[in-house]
Every structure is written in C-alpha cells, then in structure tokens.
Amino acid sequence: MSVEEFRKGFGEDWQLSQFWYSAEFAARLAHLMAPIVSRSDVLVFISSPTAYVGFQHAYNRKQTYLLEYDRRFELIDAEEFVHYDLEEPLRVPEHLKGRVDFAVVDPPFLNEVTSRKVAETVKELLAPKGRVLLLTGRSIADAACGIYKEVADVELKETALKVEHAGGLANAFGAWASWPDAEKFGSEGT
Ligand SMILES: C[S@@+](CC[C@H](N)C(=O)[O-])C[C@H]1O[C@@H](n2cnc3c(N)ncnc32)[C@H](O)[C@@H]1O
Structure with a gap:
C-alpha cells in the first residue's frame, strides 16, 4: 500500500491525535532510514502509521512492525500490526x-x-544498542529529551530532518535521534 492509498483509505481521527505526514515526507524518511538499518535489524514504528506505510511500500522488509492503537491499520498487514495502547506501556509482545x-x-x-x-x-x-528516532512537537521536545534520558537512558539530539505533515500543522515539529552522528540525519544532500 502506498501512502497516497493509505491516506485515501484512512482519514485522520483527531480524537486520537492523528496527523498524517505528507507522502513526500514519508518517502524521504524511508529513504534516509534504509541505509542506516541492517538486514537483520528489528524495526518498530510506534504510533507512526504513515511512516511505517512509506517505509514498507519502498522496502517491504521483514522484522518490521507497526505498534498502534487504531485497529483499522491491522488491515495493512495483520502479521506486522501490534495493538498498542500507551496507557499500558509495558504490554508489548514478548x-x-x-x-x-x-x-x-x-x-x-x-x-x-x-x-x-x-x-x-x-x-x-x-x-x-538500539536506536530511537523521535518525531514530535517542539513544545514538548526539551521535556521529552529529559524523560527519555531518565526513563530509558536514551540520549536524544536534534536532527536536521524537517518534518512535513499532509495538511500543514500549527504546531512546529522536529526530529530527535539517539545515534552518534544523528545531528546530520536529514541534512541537505542526504
Ligand atoms: C501524532 S499521530 C502520529 C502519526 C504520524 N504523524 C504518521 O503520519 O505516521 C499519533 C498517533 O498515535 C496514535 N494513538 C492515539 N492514541 C493512542 C494510544 N492510546 N496509544 C498508542 N497510540 C495512540 C494515533 O492513532 C496516531 O497514529
């Protein structure tokens, strides 16, 4: 399924805080991630269905999962869909x-x-040695970076990636990541 098909099939539910990336951004993110993950890596997309669809449309990788609350997305790939509710944060597959x-x-x-x-x-x-890429609003970014360090011992740094949503968003977004040269991720020419 392409991101365009996903967006036609699955409208945004604002009660669930659903704001989809543009198809161009989802494709760009997939293109940037592909060279930095290895064939044997296990990937999860948490609460980021468009990013998952963009990545799997381009690369159709094994060991790649979508952890999401909205059960509509089970239709995309039942084997890769994991129902996830952040209210039960430790309830994830063994x-x-x-x-x-x-x-x-x-x-x-x-x-x-x-x-x-x-x-x-x-x-x-x-x-x-797992890596994290957090895409979120700038309003929460400083607090979120502190929380990830405290809770998960994950040190996040701001990347160069410019996050783009389909309909534009009032909230300014950015991307923070945990690997050594993460600052360059998404910079011009990459
Ligand atoms: C801000 S959107 C992120 C979507 C991303 N921009 C994309 O296009 O892939 C937040 C996501 O969290 C999901 N969500 C809502 N409530 C949730 C919950 N209780 N637990 C986990 N995820 C939830 C929504 O369904 C939505 O996919």
Whole structure:
C-alpha cells in the first residue's frame, strides 16, 4: 500500500491525535532510514502509521512492525500490526522485548505524561544498542529529551530532518535521534 492509498483509505481521527505526514515526507524518511538499518535489524514504528506505510511500500522488509492503537491499520498487514495502547506501556509482545534495533516514535498528545509512558515502552523494547528516532512537537521536545534520558537512558539530539505533515500543522515539529552522528540525519544532500 502506498501512502497516497493509505491516506485515501484512512482519514485522520483527531480524537486520537492523528496527523498524517505528507507522502513526500514519508518517502524521504524511508529513504534516509534504509541505509542506516541492517538486514537483520528489528524495526518498530510506534504510533507512526504513515511512516511505517512509506517505509514498507519502498522496502517491504521483514522484522518490521507497526505498534498502534487504531485497529483499522491491522488491515495493512495483520502479521506486522501490534495493538498498542500507551496507557499500558509495558504490554508489548514478548518476542520484541529487548530486541528492537530501531524505533521510530511519534506519540499522540504533546504532554509529559504521554512522553513518560511511551519512553517506558521504548525502554522495554530496545536492544542494548538500539536506536530511537523521535518525531514530535517542539513544545514538548526539551521535556521529552529529559524523560527519555531518565526513563530509558536514551540520549536524544536534534536532527536536521524537517518534518512535513499532509495538511500543514500549527504546531512546529522536529526530529530527535539517539545515534552518534544523528545531528546530520536529514541534512541537505542526504
Ligand atoms: C501524532 S499521530 C502520529 C502519526 C504520524 N504523524 C504518521 O503520519 O505516521 C499519533 C498517533 O498515535 C496514535 N494513538 C492515539 N492514541 C493512542 C494510544 N492510546 N496509544 C498508542 N497510540 C495512540 C494515533 O492513532 C496516531 O497514529
């Protein structure tokens, strides 16, 4: 399924804080991630269905999962869909605990309580050298970076990636990541 098909099939539910990326951004993100993940890596997209669809449309990788609350997305790929509710942050499949090499995260609700719950999930999932890419609003970014460090021992740095939503968004967004040269991720020419 392409991101355009996804957007036609699945309208945004604002009660669930659903704001989809543009198809161009989802494709760009997939293109940037592909060279930095290895064939054996386990990937999860947490609360980021368009990013998942863009990535799998381009690369159709194994060991790539969508953790999402909205059960509509089970239709995309029932084997890769994991029902996830951040209100139960540690309720994740056993086979993913401590096994995730790369987590893309775009939580709903830009507040500290939500950030803390999702950070607990990330901690539960990450493999020892696992990496995190957090796409979120600038209004919560400083607090979220502190929370990820405290809860999951993940040090996030701002990347160069410019996040773009389909309909434009009033909230300014950015992307923070945990690997050594993450600042360059998404810079011009990459
Ligand atoms: C800000 S959107 C991120 C979507 C991203 N921009 C994309 O296009 O892929 C937040 C996501 O969190 C999901 N969500 C809402 N409530 C949730 C909950 N209780 N637990 C986990 N995810 C939830 C929404 O369904 C939505 O996909």
